[in-house]
Amino acid sequence: MIDKQILNNINVLYAEDESIIQEGIKETLNLFGINVICAQNGQEGLELFKESNNKIDLILTDIKMPKLDGLGMIEKIREINRDIPIIITTAHQETSYLMQSIELNIDAYVLKPINIYKLEETLIKAIEPSILKKKLIEKNKKLEIEIAKNEEKQKIMEAQSRFAAMGEMISMIAHQWRQPLASIGTASFNLKYKLLSGKFDLTTKEGREEQAEFFTGKLDEIEFYVQNLTTTIDDFRNFYKTDKTIVKTTIDKSINSSLKILQKDLETNDIEIKLNLNSKNIINIYENEIIHVFINIIKNAQDKFLEKKIKNAVLEITTKDLDDGIEIEIYDNGGAFEKDNLDVIFEPYFSTKKEKNGTGIGLYMSKIIIEKNHNGKIAAKNINEGVSFNIILHSMI
Template sequence: MLENEILKNITVLYAEDESIIQEGITETLNLFEINVLCAKNGQEGLSIFKNFSEKIDLILTDIKMPKLDGLGMIEEIRKIDKNIPIIITTAHQETNFLMQSIESNISAYVLKPIDIYKLKESLIKAIESKILKEELIEKNKKLEIEIQKNKENQQIIETQSRFAAMGEMINMIAHQWRQPLASIGTASFNLKYKLLSNKFNLETAKGREEQTLFFTQKLDEIEFYVQNLTTTIDDFRNFYKSDKKLINTNIETPIKNALKIIEKDLEANNIKVELDLESKKEIHIYENELMHVFMNMLKNAQDKFLEKNIDKAKIQIKTFDTKDSVEIEICDNGGEIEEKNLNIIFEPYFSTKKEKNGTGIGLYMSKIIIENNHKGNLNVCNKQGNVCFSIILHSMI
């Protein structure tokens, strides 16, 4: 900061009982373009400060003054404002004055007769410190606003992620229900057709036995398919449970639960999943959140396979233990990620599927879940023509 500018137009409360000294110092301060409010003693200075505290930038005061000395005035001012810069001018060098002034958070201590250059230097340092504090406070306020905005944006992204995942879930439910519902419809039609067309001769024991056998078989089929539908609902309901509790389990559990939900969809699109689950360690995890991560990566791979018409599409999932962590590697042969996108693939709203309504928040949320919620690491790289996601989670041991 420029010395001539930093003092310009500041307002100083100056308390000094010797009028000659006060007039001389005031005239000098005016040369620096400083506004001066003068007081003849500490009591008058305290009264001026109470009336104009918002306008006063700095206090310059003598110690020895009638009615209320400088230290008494400072003590009362500190009850109102703990941070305003204060400079003491005095002809006394007693240790007790110095100690009292230090306890009162004094910015500088200038001895009489006053050296104008030293006084100016003390004024600059004191007001510069005040300005820096004010700038820091203002930056902190702006930072708090930005933090709040980030929290709000995070909530919006999480909500969007949940809706996007829910839409994908509904599609998978529809796909998994299509075949059982069709089978139930076929079984019901056959039952009705056999019954109405009198295909069984109920007058004979053999006919009645054939009808009972046929009806039992079809009703068993219907019961099996209904149970299949119920299981599907349970799987998806568990995935969307709102309770968030850490559990101790092997990483194999959330991987297989995620596969249980999406495997029918993968099989329908001729996508092969190879598992090499060697990890045996237990870890602290939010199971449904990790299921969300694995579901997102499997779904992304599936979308890429379908978009590129990949022949012999394959996803490989490996887990293994290291000294103090569990590592998961998920690779697919759907082609590498462009090098320019490797560093931004986890950024919110980045997507290579925009033409197909890609939201660009799945991998971002996966990063949040792994690194913020589980204190792990999530990375991606190209490996021998494949895309591989690497997840590291710390074990309990």
């Protein structure tokens, strides 16, 4: 039960044709802190209600009044507002009045002569659901605002995560392009050098054939390296597609796609990859998002290897089928997390990397992708002087 303060500053439309009763009740209601708008009959009450612009909180009305009686007024008001609390005051107890008022969804009755204390209790009971509903609507509006803010915050984090990953990807593209570009440059130089130095005797058939063979070989090399560059761009472009299309695939295929993107970087840093890929189940996933998760975890392990200068760095990836999905285990021997950190590594903006080397959103976004977008599970634990990430995915319908 809400206390009596609920009546403070509510607006009551009071329709009563007997002036003495009206003045007495109005004075009493004012003592309760209620603002009273008085009407001498149902027609006046209806007009006041229409003019109030929904600022009336409760209606208190007599039944028998001139021009338009209380029930007639209530019937018209119910066409405008079906929920406003209405209390009837009457000295009449005829069954016909009671049945009519029930059909008009009356909240309470107060018999004349009016008991002031009973009236106060009746007002509180009648207005309570309306007040609670208003408070609930206000809370829901605040909640909707907070939800919108959180959704916007998550979009920002997703963008930050993608930009951070993009920076790493650009670095990897540059690394993977370095060798093919160098080879193209060497082949181009050799072609130019041979052409300008007159190494081939073009006056003889043998010289022309030798030149053609040399040029064809070098051009084939250049074509091969250009194709290598194109493939690299396609791999990264596919990863950064923003469309959220569900793909039917095996998780092993997605893991191999992730490793293909990271391959040169892992090889350069002498990180051994051990694969135990045994999953055959076909599952429905947002493949680019899942690849993003794998890249996040693998890149975190790589950064840890480099930061701690781990020798014989090993990254082991294991997959297996479950009755209703698949399980992925990604283990690295780059050292365990501190116990306190293990509980918060998936929190936004938490990072174990040295200052400015980590955004702290990679693992947070990985958790969002796995648990929210795929209804799966992701967890981490210390094991064998390293860390193991466990991912469970179910086939989404």
